[in-house]
Amino acid sequence: MKIGIYISGLGISKSNSVENYAERLKNEINFNTNGYQYETKIEKIHYSKNRESTVVSIFEKESPENPVYKFYDFKYNEILTEDFKGRTLIYKSLWLFALVIRKFPLIIKRIFIPQNYSKPGQLMYVFSIFLILSLSLVLMFPAVLEATGQFFSKESGKMTELRKLIPIGDLKYISMKGIFIDLPNKRYIGIDFNWFSKLIILFTALLVLLVPNANTIITDLATNFVCANDYLQHGSKKQLIQGNLEHLVDYITENEKGCKIHFHAYSFGSVLALDYVFPYGIKASKNALEYCEAIVTIGTPYEFVNSYYPEFYNNRQTQPGDQLQWLNVYSAADALGSNFRKDGIAGDSEISFKGASNKPFNINYEVYPIGKFSIIDFIMLYSIKVHDMYWDENTEGQSCLGLVYQEMKGKGLM
Structure with a gap:
């Protein structure tokens, strides 16, 4: 038989x-x-x-x-x-992000030393997508906290920036809202964390709204990829x-x-x-x-x-x-x-x-x-x-x- x-x-x-x-x-x-x-x-x-x-x-x-x-x-x-399936989405995203970061040096190395593997470029592209997906969800959490803080703030954005600027060098300042350079007439230019937070929220919202079953896809992706890695890397x-x-x-x-x-x-x-x-x-x-x-x-x-x-x-x-x-x-x-x-x-x-x-x-x-x-x-x-x-x-x-x-x-x- x-x-x-x-x-x-x-x-x-x-x-x-x-x-x-x-x-x-x-x-x-x-x-x-x-x-x-x-x-x-x-x-x-x-x-x-x-x-x-x-x-x-x-x-x-x-x-x-x-x-x-x-x-x-x-x-x-x-x-x-x-052991991994019951974890929260933020936990799974953090693990996926950490795993991709840890593997990226080897991914780049295989571009130049493929060792019989014929499509290292395609795999690097896939890992880049993993990185973007996991990073967007990881950053979504502090972005939401930042947006919540702004919602309850009683002061305007500019007044908050001016009161919380901390010098970090000649004409350079940092605050909870961003990194700025002092210009004449009390004007500032720089990287606005507030804008970055909104961008992350927008990207993640579009991902969830436009990609069918995006939440399930990302959760399954993180679960399968992390667990397969643990089996191959550590024998879990x-x-x-x-x-x-x-x-x-x-x-x-x-x-x-x-x-x-x-x-x-x-x-x-x-x-x-x-x-x-x-x-x-x-x-x-x-x-x-x-x-x-x-x-x-x-x-x-x-x-x-x-x-x-x-x-x-x-x-x-x-x-x-x-x-x-x-x-x-x-x-x-x-x-x-x-x-x-x-x-x-x-x-x-x-x-x-x-x-x-x-x-x-x-x-x-x-x-x-x-x-x-x-x-x-x-x-x-x-x-x-x-x-x-x-x-x-x-x-x-x-x-x-x-x-x-x-x-x-x-x-x-x-």
């Missing part, structure tokens, strides 16, 4: 659910089979006291008791974000996540006799799958060595992680070796998806997981012709948006699973 463990990307969305992933694979089986119609069945199981998994079976209509493939999903998002929640994944694998091996396990992992989920089959500091588990037959990584940010968290993949156990078949789906236009090459073009893999003997079998999937550099595409973050284009939100649309199914069938994985 072939069993797939599906590990989604960061965040929780219906598009990335195991139900939709299984539905897409079922459609590909139907497209490639003459005279047979396949359906799916969904159920829930508890693999430990507090954790559940959604199980989707793909079966032929005439033989519902004999599934041809079965998926279990591994839900890690709640585990990864549980890693033991708990990997322990729960081992519980799920153990449940499957005990209840699915004679099974062979395949990991199907998208985006950050592939980081967790690679952590399981190529663990750090310990040997691969008995379950991993005996039952794990294949891994399918889709849009895996391997080169991104290797470039911006250079210690993360060091000193890994690579014992599964060539017995583990590895299919890697990527788009050359995707700023995060890895092609395991020394360049950013489509082709066979040239490098592998650090120390591993088996190179991934590359599957190139493109939804848009790759042309010359376009400043419009750069500004509109096309190479980031491509990361979400391995399938359409509607399961009836085309997806990369058409190519995945063909390769799995050819390699005896289905």
